[in-house]
Amino acid sequence: MDRVVLSLANPPSVHAGSDRCPGVIAVHRAEDGGLARIRVPGGTLPSAALLAIAGWARELGNGRLELTGRANLQLRGLAPGAELVLTERLREHGLLPSTAHDRARNVLASPLSGRDGLGALDVRPLVAELDRRLCASPELADLPGRFLFAFDDGRGDVAGQRADVAVLALPDQRVALLLAGQDTRLRLPVADAVTGVLVAASAFLRRRPDVGVWRVAELPGGPSPLVDDVRAELGGIIGVEVSVPERDPIGPVGRIEQSDGRVALAASVPLGELTPARCQVLATVAAREVVLTPWRGVVLPDLEPPALAAAKRRLTAAGLVLDGCSPAVGVSACTGRPGCAKALADVRADASVAAGRAAGTATGALDMPALPVHWSGCERRCGRPIGDVVDVVAEGDGYRVERAGRLVYAGSDLNAVRSAAASARTER
Known part of the structure; x- marks a missing residue:
């Protein structure tokens, strides 16, 4: 059996102690109060949920709702104990399917997957499957809060985010397994993609020497042993190495034609600040849902073309940016x-x-x-x-x-x- 060896020229140092990345169960106490981070796997959020969270930010905190670089949301200025109320409300809205896995649900996905026809695979079902199976595994609740999954539909937009475990869709109904941002050359059928990702995550937990190792890149032996574990369970083939795309610097901005005749609008959010007014406009303009992006932006999919002009006026009036060449982007x-x-x-x-x-x-x-x-x-x-x-x-x-x-x-x-x-x- 061929052995794939992955090495990191300058592996990061091990951290002192366990990862204290905040969630909604365990918040970070900052100078301005509690900071709670809400995981949104794949970035997809019902527009009504965005509006509700914006209201909770005002009621329970200082009103600040921010987009993170992992397409999650965070609230600031929470009073002591406010996280208990927030937790219950998130659970009621289906946004916290497992309190034990609160911090483990860091999942990026190509924001336009399945809509504009550019990817090799619609990865949205894979994101849903991963979240369901992740929350069903007690073992994976121990993943550090900085551990990151990613599903790239083949266009190369999130593969460059250097996720700990990721898949990049290929044209032949297979996916390339990526670890710590590197191609392992291991190819899996699409049907085994989520299983392969979960096997690699479980192997990470077994092989890390102590809780001070938070990322795959920090493993003493590098990512290679995880490839062996996935191959031992699933098989797969070793293919020609693909070049992992560099990180997209700004992500989608502006009008995007969908393959079904509808349109998506992608807006950059200056400094990632989702003010109450911006959330109100986004929820009003959205057809059904919003898609948060790791470039601190928002995609509004499935819009009807006749509604586009009014939507653009409302978004720009709220300070959102629809021009990819604007100096506000990035x-x-x-x-x-x-x-x-x-x-x-x-x-x-x-x-x-x-x-x-x-x-x-x-x-x-x-x-x-x-x-x-x-x-x-x-x-x-x-x-x-x-x-x-x-x-x-x-x-x-x-x-x-x-x-x-x-x-x-x-x-x-x-x-x-x-x-x-x-x-x-x-x-x-």
């Missing part, structure tokens, strides 16, 4: 002050002009989609997208702008900081 920020005690600056306020939020909409235009820009309140760079990113990092007396480890600018002049970041993101 700008993100960590929590910053005052919500985080470690932050050195109010990075969201400082980034808001670059994201177009201050004026309600972005101004100007770029010649082409640009690199993401991430504003960080400290060197931890929480929430930073993977891949080629322009970093704006707060220091004691200003900011440092970097790209690919190269210093672009350092100083306290905010206009100069924004200008340097804007120039760096369009360099080719």
Whole structure:
């Protein structure tokens, strides 16, 4: 039997202690109150549920509802004990099928899968199957909160997110198994895709030396032993290695034609902030559901073409961005002050002009989609997208702008900081 060997040039160091990534059962106590993270497998959420969650954010917290880089939602400013109320409401709406698996349900999927005809496979049924089987396995409740699954329908949009366990659909009704963002060369029939993913996740739990190992990339022997475990249970064939696509820098934005004659609208959400007004507009415009994306955006699928013009007006009036070349697209920020005690600056306020939020909409235009820009309140760079990113990092007396480890600018002049970041993101 051929043996596939995967290696990581610089495997990350093991962490001290278990992963404390927040959920809704165990929240993180930040400077501005409790932070609860709601997992939305595959990003698909009924529009009525989005509206309900926005209302709970106002009632139970400080009103802030944020999109994360894993297409999940988080609420901030929760009072002590508010998570108990939130948990019960999520359970009533079917959004928390298992309290034990609250933090384990990190699942990305191609947001337009099965709608625009571009993928090799509609992965939505696979996401539903994974979530059901994951929640039925007591063992997998022990997965760390940062462990990530992904289902790429073949277009290459989420395969580059470096998920711990992922599948990339191939044209021959098979899928490529990816571990820690690398192609294992193991090919499985579509019918075995979810089983293969679950076997790999179980093998990760068995093979990690202690709770300080949170990701597949951190395993001492790398991902290769997990491939052996999957092959031992399912067989599969070893194929020619495929090139795993790089992370899509901005995701879908604008109008997308669906194969059924209907239309989807993809909107970028500046700084990932879903205000109550934005949630109201999204729920009103949506046909039935919204699809959250890992680029801190939202897709509204299944719209009828005659309703498109009014939908665009309402979305742009709410500050959502429908132009992929807008300077607002791809700008993100960590929590910053005052919500985080470690932050050195109010990075969201400082980034808001670059994201177009201050004026309600972005101004100007770029010649082409640009690199993401991430504003960080400290060197931890929480929430930073993977891949080629322009970093704006707060220091004691200003900011440092970097790209690919190269210093672009350092100083306290905010206009100069924004200008340097804007120039760096369009360099080719």
